Amino acid sequence: MEIFDFYRKDRWPHVFCPGCGNGTVMNCFYRAFSELDLPLERTAFVGGIGCSSRIPLYISSDALHTTHGRAIAFATGLRLSKPDLKVVVFTGDGDLGAIGGNHFINGCRRNVDMTVICINNNIYGMTGGQASITTPHDFLSTTTPFGNKEYPFDLAELAVAAGANYVARWTTRHVHELTKSIKTALQKKGFAFVEVISQCPTNFGRRNKMADPTQMLEWFKESSVRRDKVRTAAVDHFDLNMAGQITIGEFVDRNRECYEELIGVEKHG
Amino acid sequence: MRTPRGEYFLQGNEACVEGAMSSGVRFFAGYPITPSTEIAEGLAQRLKGTNGVFLQMEDEIACISAIIGASWGGTKSMTATSGPGFSLMQEAIGYAAMSETPIVIVNVMRGGPSTGQPTRASQGDVMQTKYGSHGDYQVIAFAPASVQEMFDLTIESFNYAEKYRVPAFLLSDAEVGHMRGLLSVPEQLKIVDRKEKGLKRADEAYDVPDDLVHPFPTFGKGHKAMVTGMTHAEDSRIEPEDVKTHQELVKRLSEKILKNRKDINKWELVSPGSKTMIISYGSAALGPKEVAAKDERVGLLRLKSLWPLPEEPIYEVANQCERILVCEMNLGMMYWPIKRVALEAGCKKVELLSKIGGEPPTPSDVRHKLRGMGAI
Amino acid sequence: MKPVIDKRLCKGCNVCVYICPKKCYSRGADISEMGYYAAVASATEKCYNHKREGKLICELCVLSCPDQAISWHPETEEDLKK
Numbered sequence: 001m002e003i004f005d006f007y008r009k010d011r012w013p014h015v016f017c018p019g020c021g022n023g024t025v026m027n028c029f030y031r032a033f034s035e036l037d038l039p040l041e042r043t044a045f046v047g048g049i050g051c052s053s054r055i056p057l058y059i060s061s062d063a064l065h066t067t068h069g070r071a072i073a074f075a076t077g078l079r080l081s082k083p084d085l086k087v088v089v090f091t092g093d094g095d096l097g098a099i100g101g102n103h104f105i106n107g108c109r110r111n112v113d114m115t116v117i118c119i120n121n122n123i124y125g126m127t128g129g130q131a132s133i134t135t136p137h138d139f140l141s142t143t144t145p146f147g148n149k150e151y152p153f154d155l156a157e158l159a160v161a162a163g164a165n166y167v168a169r170w171t172t173r174h175v176h177e178l179t180k181s182i183k184t185a186l187q188k189k190g191f192a193f194v195e196v197i198s199q200c201p202t203n204f205g206r207r208n209k210m211a212d213p214t215q216m217l218e219w220f221k222e223s224s225v226r227r228d229k230v231r232t233a234a235v236d237h238f239d240l241n242m243a244g245q246i247t248i249g250e251f252v253d254r255n256r257e258c259y260e261e262l263i264g265v266e267k268h269g
Numbered sequence: 270m271r272t273p274r275g276e277y278f279l280q281g282n283e284a285c286v287e288g289a290m291s292s293g294v295r296f297f298a299g300y301p302i303t304p305s306t307e308i309a310e311g312l313a314q315r316l317k318g319t320n321g322v323f324l325q326m327e328d329e330i331a332c333i334s335a336i337i338g339a340s341w342g343g344t345k346s347m348t349a350t351s352g353p354g355f356s357l358m359q360e361a362i363g364y365a366a367m368s369e370t371p372i373v374i375v376n377v378m379r380g381g382p383s384t385g386q387p388t389r390a391s392q393g394d395v396m397q398t399k400y401g402s403h404g405d406y407q408v409i410a411f412a413p414a415s416v417q418e419m420f421d422l423t424i425e426s427f428n429y430a431e432k433y434r435v436p437a438f439l440l441s442d443a444e445v446g447h448m449r450g451l452l453s454v455p456e457q458l459k460i461v462d463r464k465e466k467g468l469k470r471a472d473e474a475y476d477v478p479d480d481l482v483h484p485f486p487t488f489g490k491g492h493k494a495m496v497t498g499m500t501h502a503e504d505s506r507i508e509p510e511d512v513k514t515h516q517e518l519v520k521r522l523s524e525k526i527l528k529n530r531k532d533i534n535k536w537e538l539v540s541p542g543s544k545t546m547i548i549s550y551g552s553a554a555l556g557p558k559e560v561a562a563k564d565e566r567v568g569l570l571r572l573k574s575l576w577p578l579p580e581e582p583i584y585e586v587a588n589q590c591e592r593i594l595v596c597e598m599n600l601g602m603m604y605w606p607i608k609r610v611a612l613e614a615g616c617k618k619v620e621l622l623s624k625i626g627g628e629p630p631t632p633s634d635v636r637h638k639l640r641g642m643g644a645i
Numbered sequence: 646m647k648p649v650i651d652k653r654l655c656k657g658c659n660v661c662v663y664i665c666p667k668k669c670y671s672r673g674a675d676i677s678e679m680g681y682y683a684a685v686a687s688a689t690e691k692c693y694n695h696k697r698e699g700k701l702i703c704e705l706c707v708l709s710c711p712d713q714a715i716s717w718h719p720e721t722e723e724d725l726k727k
Contacts, residue, residue: 003713008493011506016711018681019658023711031708041491046338057495057507062488064341065497065507066334067364073331077338077346078488080322081296085342085489103334106327173664175708201658213711214663265322 001034008060015054019213021172021198022052025119028175032182043086046075048095051126052119052198055090069099072107075114083265087113088186093120093134097153101133104155108162111190112259117182118155118193121200129203140207156195160252165190167251171197171220174248181250190258197246224248270319272420277452281419281445282349284452285375286311288423289347291458294373295321296339296346298332300354303387304443305377308349329354333361333374340370341496343465343487345427349375353384355394356401362436363402364498366522369434369483371463373426376438377446380627389627390443390552392598398438399576405519407526409533410438410576412550414558416450422535422573428461429533433525434482440575442598444552444629466492481525526577535573536582543568545644546586548607549596550575552629557596559632566645578606587614592644596622596630618642646697646717647689647724648706654714657681661706661715667691670706686715690727696720 004012007030016022033040045056049068056063062085066074071089079087096104096118107116123141124130131141134152141148156169166188170178178196185192199205199216210216227249271291279287285308289297297316299309309325316323322339326332329350336346350358355376365372380386381393394401398410409429411422423439430437466484483503486492495505500515508514526533539561547557550572561569570586572579587593593611595604601621608619622638624630639645648669650661655677661684662670669692670684677683689695693703694717707715 013654013712018656018711019660020711023713024660024709027708027710027713042489044488057497060493062341062486062492062494063496064338064488065495065499066337067360067498070330070334070361073326073334074338076324076326076331077296077298077335077340078342079338080324080335081339081342081344081346082489102327103331106331172709175705179708213658213660217660217663263322265320 001040003030006030006034006040006060007058011058014058016051017202019199019201020051021121021196021200022055022119024172024175025052025117025178025196025198026055026058028179029117029182031179032186036183036186038086038186042084043088044078045088045090046071046078047090048092048100050092050095050124052090052092053095069095070103071095072100072103072116076107076110076112079112079114080260080265083260087115089114089116091116091118093118093122093155094124094132097155097158098133105158105162108159108164108191108193110259111163111165111256113189113191115185115188115192116194118195119198120155120195121198121204122152123200123204125200125203129207141204156193156251159193163256164193164252165256165258166192166253168193168249169195169197169246169251170248171224171246172199173217173220173224184253190256220246227251271458272454274454274456277454278449279416279452280307280447280449281413281416281441282307282377282447283311284416284419285349285423285439285441286315287452287454288420289373289427290315291454292424292427292460293345294347294427295319295344296336297321298324298326298335298339298346298348300326300329300332300350302351302354304379304446305349305351305375307446308375308377329357330361333358336372337361337365337368337370340372341488341494345371345431347373347375349377351377351379352381352394355397359397359401362408363404363406365436366402366406366408367498368496369522370436371430371434372436373423373430374436374438375423376440378440378442380625386627388443390598390629391625391627392440392442392551392553392602395440395575395599396602398440405523407523408436408438408576409433409526409574410440411535411574412440412572413445414551414554414571415445416448416452418573419445420452420454424458424460425535428459431461431463432482433529434463434485435526438576440551442552443627481521481528530577530579531581533574533577534579534581536579537571537573538568538582539571540565540568541570541586542589544591545594545639545642546570546590547594547596547635548572548583548586550603553596553598553624556630556632556635560635560639564645567639575603578610580610583607583610584614587611587616590616592616592618592620592642594620594622594638594642594644596635598624598629600625646694646701647720648686648692648715649718650684650686651714651716652677652683653679654712655679655681655683656712657683658711659684660709660711664705664709666703666705667693689724696725
């Protein structure tokens, strides 16, 4: 698919900062979508509030830019009212895991057929760099100027425990694997969740000695540890601090009945 | 799917369910909360076997969000709640107003504030319905006072939500929601559907110009709709920094409803020429209605729509009478805007019978107050 | 095929410089029309896709570029001589 059949040319170029990982995720998504030759006019995009939630507004299809944290709830309504529409959600770590936590875990549990891409930059970037529920321990942000006292969520593990059919985590350093994973997620029936650890050099990296996006990418590479498809208990511990690791890979790929099957929703006209 | 023609003996909430089904509701997302739960339970039953969807969501915010999403998929969608849930929904209500999404919210009001009196009636949310979310916006709200009106005004709520692309509210209360009474369903029902982009307009049930309402770009039809809560221009471009864009948008959203007030206003008059007029709504109007029916010195203007404020009937009544008594089950909410209109019309004596605690004002409460006012 | 940087889109983040396994890119020294030190595709003859048509071997730069500034172009005769 031609690049400006996919993106809205009249809204180009996008507003993301130099070096922002959002653009990288967009590339991987576009590549995955094109290779699958999915019909763009039968796909709707939903975003919450945040930098990554703006991505739906750049894609040349129906886009629902909702309230903070509620993208999955909106998407659930949209999808079940029009089951012949493919629904893709773009969200961020705060939007999904903080204010949206309840909708996230219930979305996984309910297993409505949708693809959720969470671009986790470990910070609230759009509003200037406040701590998020995935900001690593001891890291600096505008609301943790003396070091974050809290520990981060492992969003992928939450999704697994809550029942999502497909869960994977990659980083923006792993573009080929990410593209392949997005392809799997797009074809998966049920709730498919892809978490992408991404760089926010402007509001995260800059305050934590990694102002250059390439420094953040190197940090992702150094901290990443692969896991195989079989879940190993207790060994995988996501603790993204200077000594910690990012576990990447496909966490789960199962076939629980999706919600549409459970309630017998017919495809509407 | 719609309620067959006939006579029924139903609970108010059950009549609301029938009204929703007869309107063509195809998506309901609810959360259990007294005294509205029967509506969710009823629709869980009634939607089965249709191509509609019933969802019990994880919280009220998920409910209101899901029904907005469903509306963009092209379905008539509804939720039902009470005070505490209604408070949770406010952000998304503002979103629905800003994005011009037709949705219906039923609020079966109970004693507040906070957890308050879950099983008792009040009218404490009437201001919140109009002012609950941040910013300037207009909504449409109806106040049923009988089982029949729970049916009729649910249908009106859907019709007006669709017609004006706005959230519409059915402001019931624990008394009207739980009372049992007669429902008469006619053969013909006036049902209005949204003006869809790209489709030729079907015959509308109401004949009012609505050039401030843009056609609705349902998702999945190639419209490439961009729906957002941010300030946007006519072509949906996000323009939060632009002063003029914001002014034009917010003013249009307001004008869209206010200029069509005459189409939306609904009321009932008993003995309109009386020297003393009671103005009331919902179950607070039941006592006054009995008083007005039996005493020719007293009349009643029963508001069936609360928002936008039906200024015209209030003005006319105030113009012709000597004194007004506003009766409501809160500490005085509609009293203030009603008083403002009455004073403009030249009626200087506007008093309030405020009854909270869960019981609607009885006829003897009303007579006692009227005696105190020197009206009877 | 060779990679070409669109200077109207490049914001000089240098992710391409970092990610390319063959060091085809280098940091720019000149300010572009957009006001950034746009990166330069300085050694495209080192690219895995040099003198390749059809399926490309490595696309790390194209996929990584946050501004969609890199795209594949057919090589000129001069390019092919390198």
